[in-house]
Amino acid sequence: KNEVEQSPQNLTAQEGEFITINCSYSVGISAxxxxxxxxxxxIVSLFMLSSGKKKHGRLIATINIQEKHSSLHITASHPxxxxxxxxAPTQGGSEKLVFGKGTKLTVNP
Amino acid sequence: xxxxxxxxxxxxxxRGQQATLRCSPISGHTxxxxxxxxxxxxxxxxLWYDEGEERNRGNFPPRFSGRQFPNYSSxxxxxxxxxxxSALYLCASSWRVGTIGEQYFGPGTRLTVT
Numbered sequence: 087k088n089e090v091e092q093s094p095q096n097l098t099a100q101e102g103e104f105i106t107i108n109c110s111y112s113v114g115i116s117a118x119x120x121x122x123x124x125x126x127x128x129i130v131s132l133f134m135l136s137s138g139k140k141k142h143g144r145l146i147a148t149i150n151i152q153e154k155h156s157s158l159h160i161t162a163s164h165p166x167x168x169x170x171x172x173x174a175p176t177q178g179g180s181e182k183l184v185f186g187k188g189t190k191l192t193v194n195p
Numbered sequence: 196x197x198x199x200x201x202x203x204x205x206x207x208x209x210r211g212q213q214a215t216l217r218c219s220p221i222s223g224h225t226x227x228x229x230x231x232x233x234x235x236x237x238x239x240x241x242l243w244y245d246e247g248e249e250r251n252r253g254n255f256p257p258r259f260s261g262r263q264f265p266n267y268s269s270x271x272x273x274x275x276x277x278x279x280x281s282a283l284y285l286c287a288s289s290w291r292v293g294t295i296g297e298q299y300f301g302p303g304t305r306l307t308v309t
Contacts, residue, residue, distance in 0.1 A: 119298060127232070127283045127303045134297035172238065181226070181289075182251050183298065185238040 089113050092173050092186035099193050105160040107189045109173030112154065119174040119183060120147050120158050129172075132158070163193045197222065199288050199301035207307045208276050216271040216304045220288030226250075226296055227269040228289070229261060232303075233282040241284075244269055276308045 090111045099105055109118070117136040123129045133140050133147040135156075140147050144163075149156040160167055173186040200219045208214050220227050229241040240253040244263035261271040267288075273280055285303045289296030 121300070127285075127305070129285060129287075129300040129303075131287075131297060131299055174238070181228075181243055181296070182240045182253070183228070183230070183238075184240070187237045 088187070089184050090173055090175060090186040092171075092189050094189060095187065096190045097192070099163050099191070101164060101193055101195050103163050103193075105163050105167070105191065105193075107158045107171050107173075107191070109156045109158070109175075109186055110154060111156075111173070111175045111184070111186075113175055113184055114178040115151075115154075115175040116178045116181075117176045118149055118156050119176070120156070121172040121174055123170045123172060123188070125169075132171075160191075163191075165193045165195050168192050199286055199299055201284075201286050201301040201304050203304060204302070205305050205307070207309060209309050210276055210278060212276050214273045214276060214280075214306055214308075216273075216284050216286075216306070217268065218271070218286030218288075218301060219268045220286075221290075221299055224288035224290045224296075224299075225267055226289045227263055227267065228287040228298060229269070229271050230285045230287065231255075231282045232285060233279065238285070242271070273306070278308050281306060281308045 120132045144161045146159040170188040172188045174183040202217045226245040232238045243251040258274045263269045283303045286301045287298040289298045
C-alpha cells in the first residue's frame with residue numbers, strides 16, 4: 087500500500103465547477119504540502135499546512151491530522167487551473183516529503 | 196524576490212559519465228532539497244542539506260551525492276550515469292521555523308542520459 091493515496095487520479099471538469107481532490111496518508115507527519123505541476127515540469131507550492139484550513143484566492147486546503155486526510159478544493163474552476171496536483175506530507179521529524187502520484191485536472195472552457 | 200534557480204535547464208550526458216546540477220535557494224533560505232522525477236514515476240526525495248550539512252538521504256545509491264556551499268547554494272553530482280538516471284531533477288529551498296519549513300521549488304534540470 088502506498089504511503090500517500092490521492093483520488094481521483096484524473097479529473098475533468100467544466101469551467102466554473104467546484105473541484106475536490108483528496109489525499110490520505112499512512113505516515114506520521116509534521117505538515118503537508120499541496121503542489122501544482124504544470125506541463126513542462128515546474129512545481130509551485132500552493133499550501134503547507136499542519137492543521138485546520140488555509141485559503142488562498144479560489145483555493146482552499148484542509149487537513150485532519152487524526153484521520154490522516156487532506157483535501158484541496160478549487161472554487162469556480164478555470165482552464166488555467168489545468169495541471170497535476172500533488173499531495174506531499176512531510177514525514178514527522180525528517181522534513182522528507184513523501185509524494186502522492188498526483189491528480190491530473192483538466193478544466194474545459 | 197528571486198525564486199529558486201537551477202542550472203542548467205537541460206543536460207545531455209553519455210552513460211558512464213558524471214553530471215553536475217546546481218541550485219541557488221531563495222535568499223535567506225538555509226535548507227536545500229533535491230528530488231528526482233523519472234518519466235512515468237512520481238517524485239522521489241533524494242537529499243536534504245541544511246547549514247552546509249547533509250541531513251537526510253533518500254533511497255538512492257552512493258553515485259548520487261552533493262554538497263551545500265557557505266552561501267547555501269547546492270550541487271548535485273551523479274556519477275557513473277545510467278540510462279535510468281534520465282529524469283527531471285528538482286531543487287527546493289526552505290527557511291525552517293522550528294522543524295517545519297515550506298518548500299519552494301525551482302524549475303528543474305532535465306537530465307538525459309544517452
